[in-house]
Amino acid sequence: xxxxxxxxxxxxxxxxxxxxxxxxxxxxxxxxxxxxxxxxxxxxxxxxxxxxxxxxxxxxxxxxxxxxxxxxxxxxxxxxxxxxxxxxxxxxxxxxxxxxxxxxxxxxxxxxxxxxxxxxxxxxxxxxxxxxxxxxxxxxxxxxxxxxxxxxxxxxxxxxxxxxxxxxxxxxxxxxxxxxxxxxxxxxxxxxxxxxxxxxxxxxxxxxxxxxxxxxxxxxxxxxxxxxxxxxxxxxxxxxxxxxxxxxxxxxxxxxxxxxxxxxxxxxxxxxxxxxxxxxxxxxxxxxxxxxxxxxxxxxxxxxxxxxxxxxx
Amino acid sequence: xxxxxxxxxxxxxxxxxxxxxxxxxxxxxxxxxxxxxxxxxxxxxxxxxxxxxxxxxxxxxxxxxxxxxxxxxxxxxxxxxxxxxxxxxxxxxxxxxxxxxxxxxxxxxxxxxxxxxxxxxxxxxxxxxxxxxxxxxxxxxxxxxxxxxxxxxxxxxxxxxxxxxxxxxxxxxxxxxxxxxxxxxxxxxxxxxxxxxxxxxxxxxxxxxxxxxxxxxxxxxxxxxxxxxxxxxxxxxxxxxxxxxxxxxxxxxxxxxxxxxxxxxxxxxx
Numbered sequence: 001x002x003x004x005x006x007x008x009x010x011x012x013x014x015x016x017x018x019x020x021x022x023x024x025x026x027x028x029x030x031x032x033x034x035x036x037x038x039x040x041x042x043x044x045x046x047x048x049x050x051x052x053x054x055x056x057x058x059x060x061x062x063x064x065x066x067x068x069x070x071x072x073x074x075x076x077x078x079x080x081x082x083x084x085x086x087x088x089x090x091x092x093x094x095x096x097x098x099x100x101x102x103x104x105x106x107x108x109x110x111x112x113x114x115x116x117x118x119x120x121x122x123x124x125x126x127x128x129x130x131x132x133x134x135x136x137x138x139x140x141x142x143x144x145x146x147x148x149x150x151x152x153x154x155x156x157x158x159x160x161x162x163x164x165x166x167x168x169x170x171x172x173x174x175x176x177x178x179x180x181x182x183x184x185x186x187x188x189x190x191x192x193x194x195x196x197x198x199x200x201x202x203x204x205x206x207x208x209x210x211x212x213x214x215x216x217x218x219x220x221x222x223x224x225x226x227x228x229x230x231x232x233x234x235x236x237x238x239x240x241x242x243x244x245x246x247x248x249x250x251x252x253x254x255x256x257x258x259x260x261x262x263x264x265x266x267x268x269x270x271x272x273x274x275x276x277x278x279x280x281x282x283x284x285x286x287x288x289x290x291x292x293x294x295x296x297x298x299x300x301x302x303x304x305x306x307x308x309x310x311x312x313x
Numbered sequence: 314x315x316x317x318x319x320x321x322x323x324x325x326x327x328x329x330x331x332x333x334x335x336x337x338x339x340x341x342x343x344x345x346x347x348x349x350x351x352x353x354x355x356x357x358x359x360x361x362x363x364x365x366x367x368x369x370x371x372x373x374x375x376x377x378x379x380x381x382x383x384x385x386x387x388x389x390x391x392x393x394x395x396x397x398x399x400x401x402x403x404x405x406x407x408x409x410x411x412x413x414x415x416x417x418x419x420x421x422x423x424x425x426x427x428x429x430x431x432x433x434x435x436x437x438x439x440x441x442x443x444x445x446x447x448x449x450x451x452x453x454x455x456x457x458x459x460x461x462x463x464x465x466x467x468x469x470x471x472x473x474x475x476x477x478x479x480x481x482x483x484x485x486x487x488x489x490x491x492x493x494x495x496x497x498x499x500x501x502x503x504x505x506x507x508x509x510x511x512x513x514x515x516x517x518x519x520x521x522x523x524x525x526x527x528x529x530x531x532x533x534x535x536x537x538x539x540x541x542x543x544x545x546x547x548x549x550x551x552x553x554x555x556x557x558x559x560x561x562x563x564x565x566x567x568x569x570x571x572x573x574x575x576x577x578x579x580x581x582x583x
Contacts, residue, residue: 049335094569100389101327105333105527106572108521109525112565113565116565120561120562173374234394234397237465239392272404274402276401278398278402279398280398280401285383
């Protein structure tokens with residue numbers, strides 16, 4: 001058990017005391033979403049601008065089933081993960097064959113396709129009004145309608161996701177993905193089937209997004225149309241980058257900052273996406289590298305200041 | 314043809330500057346709203362049609378100079394975040410300035426009504442837009458192929474280092490390419506306003522289409538942009554006849570289908 005894990009555990013315990021349960025829950029859901037993207041962005045070097053496709057698709061499918069047939073929580077989660085993985089496989093198959101800017105544009109364009117399907121298919125998705133009335137079925141006599149119980153459930157799933165993701169990035173597969181990030185031509189030359197590994201990363205990332213999507217639907221009891229929109233995809237990229245995409249823990253910090261930021265500005269002004277846009281621009285222009293890197297830089301700066309001071313007297 | 318125009322502008326920006334421009338749709342919307350305000354300010358459609366895209370081009374100039382220039386050394390992720398943030402700012406800015414409810418804009422009086430083409434009765438304004446968009450695409454093509462600046466711009470798409478080694482100021486080239494791309498987006502927006510009216514979400518809807526055109530046609534590939542623009546325009550129109558609800562989603566489905574057969578796009582580069 002490292003210090004980082006202790007810090008994460010401490011955050012899990014302290015958070016519901018500090019903010020409303022719903023916000024605390026949302027932070028961990030968003031962190032799961034960010035973990036999935038980070039496998040692509042931070043470890044494989046693939047900038048996907050369409051993660052909400054898998055998030056939203058899973059939320060709609062699982063939400064629909066939760067609403068119309070009495071399935072239990074674990075089945076809903078399993079379905080969501082499967083939908084996330086399958087939709088990611090479909091989208092990924094088209095996208096991994098191109099690279100660079102084309103890749104980004106394709107993930108975005110396919111995201112738009114799913115968005116417009118959800119927008120027009122009003123009989124199922126409710127279109128612009130969203131899909132309301134999603135319940136949280138009880139599990140083993142634990143009533144998840146209690147916000148704290150649901151928080152504990154989500155936080156436990158988050159810790160499990162973090163552990164799995166840690167295992168993935170430290171496994172041989174994780175190393176291959178990082179090799180692709182560093183130099184995909186060389187990885188190909190060494191004998192790895194690069195498009196297949198990219199697709200695999202996509203599917204895993206999609207599964208995490210799907211899990212987050214179902215938890216999100218159950219948290220708010222509704223799947224809003226925005227859950228599959230491109231702004232949502234952009235938000236998770238922002239959260240991951242602001243936390244620091246090079247680190248496993250970056251998205252967690254980013255999720256804190258992002259949810260806190262959007263919750264606090266959205267009460268100030270109805271046109272809060274404008275402020276969010278301003279925040280994006282400021283971060284990009286002045287704080288590139290994210291929190292994890294800024295923190296590391298701060299420490300090395302302190303060490304450097306300390307070192308000569310220690311020798312001098 | 315409008316799709317081709319949008320795609321062409323985006324293709325120029327993405328090709329020359331090598332950045333994903335997610336603010337392109339917002340520039341399109343700003344073009345439409347500039348036209349709306351310009352008509353109310355000067356009271357003349359034609360003058361407004363000249364002024365609005367120039368305004369968008371100037372806006373593009375400022376954006377490139379102040380925001381994008383420091384980001385060339387950064388990765389695509391930060392460039393994306395910047396242009397995405399910009400599109401949020403512009404999109405919400407439109408709501409703040411012009412309000413959340415859309416407007417409709419009548420075409421100028423000479424272009425109202427329809428024209429009997431013998432086999433079909435067609436609205437005059439749509440014909441005008443088709444001709445205008447065609448002329449603009451042609452003009453852009455002539456500029457890129459036949460003038461010195463166009464040659465520099467094409468060279469910039471091919472190999473930026475070489476261009477700068479030859480003593481050409483690449484930064485000025487980038488600014489010019491961004492302004493030109495913004496101009497094309499702005500005039501496409503201005504031309505669209507009397508057909509579809511104005512709404513704050515018009516930019517985002519168009520952004521996806523512009524990306525499809527570029528993904529299919531190839532970066533900086535003029536012929537590709539025109540072909541892709543026509544293909545999806547026709548596909549959309551045909552589907553809209555039979556199944557109106559699916560007419561937007563079909564654009565992306567057509568793209569997916571083409572990419573399944575030809576992963577490298579229509580004209581196969583990279």
